[in-house]
Amino acid sequence: MITRDDVLAAERRISKHVRRTPLLRGGSSSAPLWLKCEFLQHTGVFKARGAFNRQLAALERGELDPAVGVVAASGGNAGLANAYAAAALGVPATVFVPENAPRVKVERLLAYKVTVRQAGAEYIDAYEAAQEYVAQSGALFCHAYDQPEIAAGAGTIAEEILQDEPGIDTIVVAVGGGGLYAGLAAAAAGRARIVAVEPVSIPTLHAALAAGRPVDVTVSGVAADSLGARRLGDIAFSMASQEPPVSVLVNDDAIIAARAQLWSEYRIPAEYGAATALAALTSGAYVPQKDERVAVIICGANTDPCTLGDPTP
Template sequence: MIDRSDVLEARRRIEGHVRWTPLLRGGSGSAPVWLKCEFMQHTGVFKARGAFNRLLAAQERGELDPAAGVVVASGGNAGLANAYAAAALGVPATVFVPTTAPKVKVERLLEYGATVRQVGAEYAEAYAGALQHAGQSGALFSHAYDQLEIAAGAGTIAEEILEDEPGIDTIVVAVGGGGLYAGLAAAAAGRAGIVAVEPSTIPTLHGALAAGRPVDVPVSGVAADSLGARRIGDIAFDIASRTPRFRCS
């Protein structure tokens, strides 16, 4: 469903719209650890990469109505990324968030010029509201993680990492809905291994691999705010199913 060609196309498309973030060396001796500083990305999160790729690709295909703009459901971070990208491209953004979304994220969404709709107590309810809005308004629907263009945009991180330090052989990535994992795995295939990690209280990937398909899992804990997807995306599950893996506890 996704491969490196999608990531390279995303890299071409979003160049000039996102930052090439620093790769800093930590640790010591013969086994250094490198840290990719995506907190320095626009909006403070990697999701700006996928948001720009989604909007720009739709614009190229004539699918982005400049009056209707884009709509996304988010716990906060994907909404921030899409609101920022929409403002940069001069189109409106509507962001559906749960009523439990942190006040600081809602305020930042408004600062970016987004229309914010608070619906339900969980992401799933905000997601349903965003889909309904897209159908009624003609706005482009941007998924928080399970769209090829979103994952491919995130995968540009791996391209930067391996260009800055070609000797890196393993990339460790957090999993929530799996868009970041899927993009990095596609980009790094045959060049570096990907180790996917997730909190034990948000086991979306573990649950899917155990069940043989994406399934809903209970989520809790402090990480639920940013990694709170209840189920792994189809794109991430597909690439995880095709990739040799091992498990660490």
């Protein structure tokens, strides 16, 4: 479990290292919508917040040896965030990615001068390889989503949303392993509801709520590169058990259409995982009540720009 106090501590710790991203008003006059533009964050993804919080806290406690550095396992985005944070803090980083990680993300990782190692076909394969490396090297492991400091760092997004628009009723977020969801739930508790959106092909939260515990799910679909965790993290499940979110599922067609809409209407180059949140609204999977004030987190933009004008993945 994490609390809002953890999120506020993260906010103080990382404020000089991350961008306060804008909250863009969109939608229509009769149905306004706010888009939290986290795709403008360092490395193009919200995960920079958790990466800085994890590494800075470890440095404060003496748990991070600057000579040994950090290690992360990622489909791409968490690796980018931890590589950027490590470079900013002057420590080395090693990132394990699946063999099918998007080329655009691997190329960006290499640009940060980190060591990139490919392992297996899914995130879990990269994770297991990273754990072996940690045992051998003593590097600090930075989880993609299931560590308190990672989730608390992500939760600072909700603090910014509710500071900029205190009247927001609902925050809509895409869920993979659940770190972002967990942080938002902690920050927004008692102030705004959370709508947790997942692809039907990777329903980690939905399946966990149904089973009463995190369970493995199959991983497939257009958003698998960023939402491709095989099971929900323990922190996210604890948060969901305490105060269940509104859990909705969307299919690939809805995700593709939402991504195309973000580009055509706002010129936002969202990746499929980021478009998943908006897809809940555009597909009708979640229908706000009259006068409900909704903010949607557009959480990442590490995508191939050549595909933005193409309606197919």
